Each structure stands twice: as C-alpha cells, then as structure tokens.
Amino acid sequence: xxxxxxxxxxxxxxxxxxxxxxxxxxxxxxxxxxxxxxxxxxxxxxxxxxxxxxxxxxxxxxxxxxxxxxxxxxxxxxxxxxxxxxxxxxxxxxxxxxxxxxxxxxxxxx
Amino acid sequence: xxxxxxxxxxxxxxxxxxxxxxxxxxxxxxxxxxxxxxxxxxxxxxxxxxxxxxxxxxxxxxxxxxxxxxxxxxxxxxxxxxxxxxxxxxxxxxxxxxxxxxxxxxxxxxxxxxxxxxxxxxxxxxxxxxxxxxxxxxxxxxxxxxxxxxxxxxxxxxxxxxxxxxxxxxxxxxxxxxxxxxxxxxxxxxxxxxxxxxxxxxxxxxxxxxxxxxxxxxxxxxxxxxxxxxxxxxxxxxxxxxxxxxxxxxxxxxxxxxxxxxxxxxxxxxxxxxxxxxxxxxxxxxxxxxxxxxxxxxxxxxxxxxxxxxxxxxxxxxxxxxxxxxxxxxxxxxxxxxxxxxxxxxxxxxxxxxxxxxxxxxxxxxxxxxxxxxxxxxxxxxxxxxxxxxxxxxxxxxxxxxxxxxxxxxxxxxxxxxxxxxxxxxxxxxxxxxxxxxxxxxxxxxxxxxxxxxxxxxxxxxxxxxxxxxxxxxxxxxxxxxxxxxxxxxxxxxxxxxxxxxxxxxxxxxxxxxxxxxxxxxxxxxxxxxxxxxxxxxxxxxxxxxxxxxxxxxxxxxxxxxxxxxxxxxxxxxxxxxxxxxxxxxxxxxxxxxxxxxxxxxxxxxxxxxxxxxxxxxxxxxxxxxxxxxxxxxxxxxxxxxxxxxxxxxxxxxxxxxxxxxxxxxxxxxxxxxxxxxxxxxxxxxxxxxxxxxxxxxxxxxxxxxxxxxxxxxxxxxxxxxxxxxxxxxxxxxxxxxxxxxxxxxxxxxxxxxxxxxxxxxxxxxxxxxxxxxxxxxxxxxxxxxxxxxxxxxxxxxxxxxxxxxxxxxxxxxxxxxxxxxxxxxxxxxxxxxxxxxxxxxxxxxxxxxxxxxxxxxxxxxxxxxxxxxxxxxxxxxxx
Numbered sequence: 001x002x003x004x005x006x007x008x009x010x011x012x013x014x015x016x017x018x019x020x021x022x023x024x025x026x027x028x029x030x031x032x033x034x035x036x037x038x039x040x041x042x043x044x045x046x047x048x049x050x051x052x053x054x055x056x057x058x059x060x061x062x063x064x065x066x067x068x069x070x071x072x073x074x075x076x077x078x079x080x081x082x083x084x085x086x087x088x089x090x091x092x093x094x095x096x097x098x099x100x101x102x103x104x105x106x107x108x109x110x
Numbered sequence: 111x112x113x114x115x116x117x118x119x120x121x122x123x124x125x126x127x128x129x130x131x132x133x134x135x136x137x138x139x140x141x142x143x144x145x146x147x148x149x150x151x152x153x154x155x156x157x158x159x160x161x162x163x164x165x166x167x168x169x170x171x172x173x174x175x176x177x178x179x180x181x182x183x184x185x186x187x188x189x190x191x192x193x194x195x196x197x198x199x200x201x202x203x204x205x206x207x208x209x210x211x212x213x214x215x216x217x218x219x220x221x222x223x224x225x226x227x228x229x230x231x232x233x234x235x236x237x238x239x240x241x242x243x244x245x246x247x248x249x250x251x252x253x254x255x256x257x258x259x260x261x262x263x264x265x266x267x268x269x270x271x272x273x274x275x276x277x278x279x280x281x282x283x284x285x286x287x288x289x290x291x292x293x294x295x296x297x298x299x300x301x302x303x304x305x306x307x308x309x310x311x312x313x314x315x316x317x318x319x320x321x322x323x324x325x326x327x328x329x330x331x332x333x334x335x336x337x338x339x340x341x342x343x344x345x346x347x348x349x350x351x352x353x354x355x356x357x358x359x360x361x362x363x364x365x366x367x368x369x370x371x372x373x374x375x376x377x378x379x380x381x382x383x384x385x386x387x388x389x390x391x392x393x394x395x396x397x398x399x400x401x402x403x404x405x406x407x408x409x410x411x412x413x414x415x416x417x418x419x420x421x422x423x424x425x426x427x428x429x430x431x432x433x434x435x436x437x438x439x440x441x442x443x444x445x446x447x448x449x450x451x452x453x454x455x456x457x458x459x460x461x462x463x464x465x466x467x468x469x470x471x472x473x474x475x476x477x478x479x480x481x482x483x484x485x486x487x488x489x490x491x492x493x494x495x496x497x498x499x500x501x502x503x504x505x506x507x508x509x510x511x512x513x514x515x516x517x518x519x520x521x522x523x524x525x526x527x528x529x530x531x532x533x534x535x536x537x538x539x540x541x542x543x544x545x546x547x548x549x550x551x552x553x554x555x556x557x558x559x560x561x562x563x564x565x566x567x568x569x570x571x572x573x574x575x576x577x578x579x580x581x582x583x584x585x586x587x588x589x590x591x592x593x594x595x596x597x598x599x600x601x602x603x604x605x606x607x608x609x610x611x612x613x614x615x616x617x618x619x620x621x622x623x624x625x626x627x628x629x630x631x632x633x634x635x636x637x638x639x640x641x642x643x644x645x646x647x648x649x650x651x652x653x654x655x656x657x658x659x660x661x662x663x664x665x666x667x668x669x670x671x672x673x674x675x676x677x678x679x680x681x682x683x684x685x686x687x688x689x690x691x692x693x694x695x696x697x698x699x700x701x702x703x704x705x706x707x708x709x710x711x712x713x714x715x716x717x718x719x720x721x722x723x724x725x726x727x728x729x730x731x732x733x734x735x736x737x738x739x740x741x742x743x744x745x746x747x748x749x750x751x752x753x754x755x756x757x758x759x760x761x762x763x764x765x766x767x768x769x770x771x772x773x774x775x776x777x778x779x780x781x782x783x784x785x786x787x788x789x790x791x792x793x794x795x796x797x798x799x800x801x802x803x804x805x806x807x808x809x810x811x812x813x814x815x816x817x818x819x820x821x822x823x824x825x826x827x828x829x830x831x832x833x834x835x836x837x838x839x840x841x842x843x844x845x846x847x848x849x850x851x852x853x854x855x856x857x858x859x860x861x862x863x864x865x866x867x868x869x870x871x872x873x874x875x876x877x878x879x880x881x882x883x884x885x886x887x888x889x890x891x892x893x894x895x896x897x898x899x900x901x902x903x904x905x906x907x908x909x910x911x912x913x914x915x916x917x918x919x920x921x922x923x924x925x926x927x928x929x930x931x932x933x934x935x936x937x938x939x940x941x942x943x944x945x946x947x948x949x950x951x952x953x954x955x956x957x958x959x960x961x962x963x964x965x966x967x968x969x970x971x972x973x974x975x976x977x978x979x980x981x982x983x984x985x986x987x988x989x990x
Contacts (some may be wrong), residue, residue, distance in 0.1 A: 025139075026139065026143050027143055027146050027147070043143060043147065043167070044167070044170050044171055044173075047140070047143070047171070048173065048175065051136075051175050052175075063138070063139070069146070069149075070141075070142035070143075070145045070146050071141065071142065071145035073138050073139070073141045073142030073145060074138055074139070074142065075139065075142060076138075076139035
C-alpha cells in the first residue's frame with residue numbers, strides 16, 4: 001500500500017476539490033483544472049483519480065439533488081476529509097522544507 | 111416541466127452498454143457527466159461529433175474500477191434452481207405432447223445433419239495429426255504461369271527445386287523428395303501381383319511418422335532398389351512369412367524389402383502400399399511422356415518436395431529464399447514462370463483444388479456450402495421452437511408470474527427458459543445421434559470419393575463437439591422465448607392472464623415462418639432444377655453414339671491380341687481402340703503449328719484405329735476415315751475437328767478445302783489432314799468445344815478397346831468377354847465399363863450434390879411443415895371460441911376456413927415470391943454459366959416445387975381449420 005502519499009495529479013485534483021468547496025463534482029473539477037493548468041484534462045482520468053482518492057479515504061462524496069440538467073442525473077459532490085487535509089498539508093510541508101534548502105542563487109531568474 | 115423541443119439524444123445503444131457494464135454505484139454520476147459533456151459538444155461541435163465523442167467516452171470508461179463484478183450469488187441460485195427447472199420443463203414437455211414432439215423431432219432431424227457436418231469437418235481437420243512434427247512440416251508446391259493463361263497450382267514440384275532446397279536453402283532442418291507412379295506387376299516367386307507406391311528418399315522417415323515394425327528407418331530407403339512395404343502389402347506379396355530381406359521383381363529389376371511399416375492411418379493425405387528408394391529414380395531417371403528431362407526445372411509434374419523447419423523456424427525466411435531461387439531459375443525460361451510456395455501440412459487436405467494431388471482431399475468451398483446448408487436446416491428447426499414457445503406463452507405466463515412474485519429476477523427466468531431449451535435440445539441429441547449413425551453409412555456410400563476420404567468414426571472429441579452443438583442449438587432456439595418470458599410483468603399476469611398480448615409478436619413469428627418457407631422452396635427448386643440439368647447431361651447429344659459400347663481398359667495388354675479374341679465372340683458387333691475415352695473429363699493434348707512457324711496452339715488428342723470413327727458414328731464433314739497401316743509404318747495422316755480449321759484458318763474454314771493441308775506436330779514431323787470430323791464433346795459439358803484431332807495408332811497397350819455389343823443377354827455377354835480377357839491376362843481383373851455408365855460416373859459429383867441437397871430439401875420441408883402445423887393448431891385452438899361464436903351467428907364452414915387459413919396462405923405465397931426468383935437468379939447467373947451447354951431453366955420446375963410445398967401446407971392448414979370449423983359451437987361455448 002502506498003499509504004497517503006500523493007501523486008502529482010492526485011494532489012492537483014485534491015487541491016481543486018478543496019478550492020471549489022461546495023461545488024466540487026467531476027466535470028467542475030475537470031474544467032477548473034483545465035483552466036488553471038492550461039493542459040487538456042480528460043474526464044476519464046479525473047474520474048479514475050476521484051475514485052482512487054475516495055478509496056484511499058482522502059475525499060468523501062455524496063449525491064446531490066436531481067435537476068433537469070444532465071438528463072436528470074444527480075451530481076456526485078466531493079469534499080476533502082480530514083485525512084485528505086493532512087495529506088495535503090504533509091505534501092506542502094515537504095515541498096516547503098525542500099524549497100527552503102535551495103540556496104537562493106541557484107534558482108535566481110536570469 | 112417545460113421540455114425543450116425535440117432534443118438530440120446520445121445513441122441509445124451506447125447508453126445501454128454503459129448501464130450494462132457499469133457498477134450501479136457509479137452509474138448515475140457517470141451518466142450525468144457524459145450527458146453534460148454531450149450537451150456541451152452538441153452546442154460546440156454539432157450532433158454528429160457529439161454522438162461520436164459520447165460513444166468513444168462510453169468505451170473509454172470501460173475500466174476495472176467501473177465494471178460490475180459478476181454476481182456470484184445469482185449464479186449460485188441458478189445452480190440450486192436447476193433441479194426445479196428440470197422438473198417444470200419435463201412437466202411442460204409431457205403436458206404438451208404435440209408441441210414437444212414437433213420440437214424434438216425437428217431438432218433431432220436437423221441436428222443429425224449438423225452432427226454429420228461436425229464429424230466431416232473433424233475428420234478433415236485431423237488429417238495427418240499422427241505426424242508428431244506436423245506443425246513444422248511444409249510441402250513445396252508449384253505455381254505455374256504460362257504467357258497469358260491463368261496460373262495453375264500444382265502439388266508437385268521439380269526434382270531440381272527439391273535438390274536446390276536441400277543444398278542451398280538455410281533454415282530448413284530436413285528435406286525429402288518423393289515421386290509418384292512407382293509400381294507395376296511384381297513377380298514374387300511364381301505369382302504376379304500388382305503393386306503401387308512412391309519413390310522416397312532416405313530422410314522420409316525423419317520427417318513423417320510412419321512407425322516401422324521391422325527394419326531400420328534411418329537406412330531403409332538409402333540403397334537403391336530397396337523397398338519398404340506396409341503390413342497389408344507385405345501380406346499381399348509374401349503371405350504370412352516374414353517379409354524382411356525378401357525380394358520382388360518389377361520388369362527386370364530386383365527390389366529387396368528393407369522395412370515393414372504399420373498400415374497407414376486412414377486420415378493420411380498421402381497413400382501408398384510400398385515405398386522405394388528415391389536414389390533408384392535418380393539412377394534410372396524414368397521419363398514420363400512430355401515431362402522433359404528428369405533434372406529439369408520445368409519438370410514439375412511427378413515429384414513432390416516436403417520439408418521440415420527446425421523448431422521455432424520461420425517459414426517466411428524459407429519462402430524468401432525460395433523466391434530468390436525461383437527468380438534465378440525463371441530468368442532462363444521463356445514465356446513461363448514457375449514459382450514455389452510453402453504449404454503447411456495441415457492445410458493440404460482442405461485445399462484439393464490443386465493439380466497432381468498425392469492423395470485425397472476436398473475443396474474448401476464444398477465444405478462451406480454443405481455447412482451453410484446444414485446450418486439453414488438447423489436454424490429452421492430452432493425457429494420452430496422459438497415460434498411455438500412464444501405462441502404458447504399464454505399457458506406458461508402464470509408460472510412465470512408466480513416465480514417472479516417469489517423473488518425470481520429477470521435473469522432467473524431467462525436462465526430457466528434457456529435451461530428448458532437446452533434440455534429439449536439435449537434430448538433431441540440422443541435421437542439425432544441414432545439418426546447420425548444411420549446417415550453416416552448412407553452418406554459414405556454416396557460416392558467412392560467420400561468413402562476414401564473420410565472415416566467418420568466416433569471419438570471423445572467428436573462427442574464433445576456434438577454436445578457443444580446441442581447446447582448452442584438450445585441457446586439459439588431458446589433465447590427469444592426466454593427474453594420474452596423474462597420481461598413478463600408479474601402483477602399484470604396474475605391479475606389478468608389475457609392482458610398478455612399473445613399476438614403481439616405475431617410479425618416476428620410470421621417472418622420466421624416465411625424464412626423457413628423461403629429456404630424450403632429454394633432447396634426444393636434447386637433439387638428439381640439440378641436433377642433435370644443432371645439428367646440432361648446424361649442424355650446430351652455428344653456428337654457421337656455411346657449406346658452399347660463397352661470400354662475395356664487394356665492394362666498393359668496388346669490391343670490387337672485382345673481384339674482377335676473378342677472378334678470371335680458372336681455378341682461383339684465391332685471393335686476399335688483408342689488411348690482415351692472422350693467426354694469423361696480425361697484429356698491429352700499437344701502443341702501443333704500450321705504454316706506460321708510462330709503460331710502454335712494446344713490441340714486435344716486421341717489416338718484411334720481405323721474402326722473407331724465408324725463404331726462411334728462420328729460424322730465426317732469431308733474427307734475419309736483412316737486406313738489400316740501396318741505396324742511400324744510412319745504415321746502421316748490426321749483427322750481434325752472444325753475448331754482446328756477455325757483456330758488456324760485452314761482452307762478458309764471450309765472442310766473440303768482443308769483436306770491435304772499439313773500441320774506440324776514438331777519441328778520436322780508433319781501430318782496431312784485426310785478428314786474433318788464434326789465438332790463433338792471431347793471434354794465434359796463444363797468445357798467448351800476446343801480444337802482436337804485424331805491420330806492413328808493401330809496397336810496399343812495403355813488405352814482402351816471399345817467393343818460394340820449387340821446382345822440382349824448382357825450378363826452372358828459379359829461372361830464371354832471375361833473369358834476372352836482371361837485368355838490374355840491372368841493377373842489383372844477385367845476392367846470393362848459401358849460408355850453410358852462411364853458418363854454417369856463422370857457426372858457423379860452432380861448426382862451426389864443433387865442427392866445431398868434433395869435430402870436437405872426434404873428435411874427442410876418436413877421441419878417447416880411441422881412448424882406450420884404447430885402454428886395452425888395453436889391458432890385454431892386459441893380462436894376456437896371466436897369460431898364458435900361466428901358459427902352461431904351464421905358463418906359458413908368455407909368462410910371460416912378462409913378466415914383461418916388466409917394468413918398462412920398469404921405467407922406462403924409471399925415466400926414463394928421471394929424464393930423462386932432467387933433460385934432462378936442463382937441458377938441463371940451463378941451456377942449454370944459454368945456450363946456452356948446447359949438446358950434452359952424450365953419454369954415448370956419452379957412451378958412444381960412451388961406446388962409441392964403448397965399442397966403439403968394447404969393439406970395441413972385445411973385439415974386443422976376444417977376440424978375447427980366443424981366443431982360443435984354448443985360444446986365449445988358451454989364450458990365458459
């Protein structure tokens with residue numbers, strides 16, 4: 001078991017869910033990611049990742065209300081669990097720690 | 111809700127596919143997402159693209175985490191319930207005796223044909239299975255192309271090719287060369303026994319597994335003039351004594367037996383009694399007429415090359431080397447291209463449309479046709495089951511309702527009805543197996559070719575496939591009724607049985623009946639037309655007379671000796687000799703030239719004596735017959751047919767002017783035309799009439815003596831002729847056949863085809879009729895009350911019969927309208943164009959087939975409807 005370690009894309013998806021707060025369902029996540037990263041995001045990939053995050057216990061989901069959009073199908077809204085929050089913070093800490101070790105002039109922009 | 115106007119929807123089947131495979135927990139969200147994307151794409155990219163993307167997405171979402179796991183619990187229930195299914199099914203079978211009988215008999219009869227096909231195919235596929243290295247063995251076959259002619263493919267190849275492969279082609283483990291035509295009359299001590307076999311070189315036993323009982327396989331074929339015999343051949347030659355080390359004499363050469371092998375398995379593509387060392391062929395270099403030098407690249411007619419690749423060897427590489435070899439050799443040829451190809455051992459038997467085969471085989475197309483026909487008959491029986499089951503759904507629907515109320519799911523009901531169909535088809539399998547045992551002997555005795563080719567013996571593998579067939583038939587027959595029953599709404603059924611619309615699927619059922627009748631009609635019409643064509647071939651005016659002519663094969667005896675003996679018999683009216691018997695398909699040809707040295711053409715050939723033309727009553731358009739020439743005198747005359755004049759433009763195509771003209775049969779041999787014979791059929795009726803000529807030869811040893819018989823007492827005449835033959839030849843049995851019988855034999859394949867299709871037609875009609883009968887019985891039973899009320903209200907019997915039968919008759923007429931033109935088209939445009947001299951298709955044939963089917967159908971419909979119409983309304987209506 002990989003434990004709570006996050007892959008790069010998993011981390012992005014998790015962050016997006018956190019950022020979207022109450023409106024985080026698959027298509028919205030997909031659009032948001034596309035907007036920010038500038039790369040084409042496939043729905044299938046996002047779906048698979050959401051499913052995996054839920055399996056790992058980093059997000060939880062519930063079905064929303066039925067509307068006339070989407071052919072009458074309900075949306076599945078995702079929210080970050082405490083475990084998910086911990087994983088995000090851990091990832092950020094790790095990065096910050098590494099960043100702080102880099103001498104300034106190495107990454108200085110030309 | 112305010113719905114937008116007609117919206118474009120995602121493709122329904124894709125939605126269904128998604129619903130089918132996706133886990134219920136994920137389904138709704140996923141569908142929603144796809145819908146959202148679909149709507150977006152609809153606006154941005156238009157409906158066509160949007161639908162395409164939707165389909166692609168549905169396919170792309172097929173992943174391990176979305177796919178639903180099989181529900182083992184359900185399967186378990188099926189297992190537990192199977193006892194109950196068997197019980198209810200057997201009750202229902204017993205309760206409806208008529209319908210069960212129709213189903214079981216129909217399925218049994220049709221499946222027996224299927225079993226026969228399976229046994230047939232299994233036999234063909236297990237050909238040469240006994241060779242351990244069968245997957246690595248290839249035969250080198252020859253594809254020849256001469257100028258503008260189409261290519262011919264030969265199983266044989268030249269010795270030169272074989273030797274070159276042996277020496278220079280890499281990536282080949284073993285090569286063996288074979289040659290056919292070994293044999294003759296062997297002298298063993300005092301007796302003379304004819305034998306036949308192959309020449310084979312020393313590596314033969316390294317490639318092929320023919321177990322050797324005595325002798326050493328490695329050395330048995332090494333020395334020239336050694337002989338390997340099969341057990342049976344050993345017994346034939348030497349009796350029960352040990353064969354090893356003994357010798358036989360062929361002509362003047364002694365051969366000594368160096369090995370005895372087990373008898374060949376029946377399913378071997380090569381057949382022989384004896385093998386002799388190929389080195390002897392290399393020493394003697396036997397020359398067959400017209401083949402050319404033994405080692406010539408162009409001598410491709412009598413030798414065979416087999417090779418074995420090393421394990422994991424690549425046939426492509428060998429083929430590349432062969433192509434290179436051919437390119438180098440063909441560069442030396444003029445107007446002729448000889449290519450070599452590798453043919454896997456296992457493919458040999460199924461590809462018999464190749465010249466010079468070494469053993470029996472069959473054309474794959476024939477197999478496909480037979481398989482297709484068997485399939486049609488089986489499907490027809492399946493349709494019966496489907497039709498009758500759905501029609502009777504009324505009576506089973508309550509049972510289904512109860513089952514559903516008790517908690518049966520759709521899939522359970524589906525399983526139940528498929529299980530029921532399986533039970534019926536397995537039951538039919540028992541009957542069809544018995545039928546198969548009968549059919550098997552009948553089928554094999556249809557043609558000697560089949561007997562030679564097939565054994566049709568039972569094996570565990572075969573039984574396994576039989577059961578598979580029964581299961582598949584059960585599935586196909588049962589799937590539609592099972593689907594129908596599984597959709598029944600339990601509440602509705604239990605509340606009111608009549609709410610099931612039994613006539614709802616009437617169109618589908620009608621369509622199935624129509625398909626059955628279309629095929630029945632096509633079969634019957636094909637049989638009748640085929641039979642008439644076949645008959646017309648037998649009685650065709652060939653351009654000469656064949657009545658009462660007995661052709662006796664000389665088998666090495668001198669024709670004039672035999673003629674002298676026969677001439678003394680009172681029943682013999684005339685005697686002539688010829689090298690071959692025309693119009694049977696055997697041919698012999700050569701190239702000739704007229705006055706233009708660059709213009710040569712192939713001309714068919716028959717060597718005859720001076721009595722041949724009058725005996726067969728050939729018509730001479732001009733000139734005269736041959737005159738007897740003394741033996742050894744130089745041949746100088748020839749009689750040609752009209753086509754020769756036409757081909758070369760001799761004498762402006764006028765027979766009288768052609769007389770005295772000369773043709774060249776080789777560079778410095780020429781023959782003078784002394785007569786022109788009217789065109790006649792030299793080949794079979796599949797061939798057009800081509801240039802041919804008669805050459806003179808007074809005495810022969812290889813051809814035939816043609817005897818005209820004038821006696822009414824045929825057995826007596828045959829006995830006399832047999833006696834005369836015995837005076838000359840004590841070794842070979844007399845081989846004499848009447849010309850007319852030989853013609854019948856030559857068209858034997860058509861007679862076999864007509865018999866097979868006729869039999870299938872019979873089955874198809876029986877099955878379709880039974881199905882129709884079942885439907886009529888059902889319809890009249892269900893409408894009995896209606897009939898009674900109509901009768902009470904004053905409808906006449908005739909009107910009622912018309913009312914009940916009308917629908918069925920319309921169906922039959924419709925199927926005839928489809929089937930008969932289709933058959934006509936099939937024969938006119940596809941089959942008969944291969945026969946330039948066929949009779950026109952008779953419309954009476956089509957009419958007869960239509961009427962015969964109609965009469966049976968009308969009888970059945972009539973009898974049942976009449977029964978219903980005559981029923982006493984008081985009796986029927988009383989029981990309400």
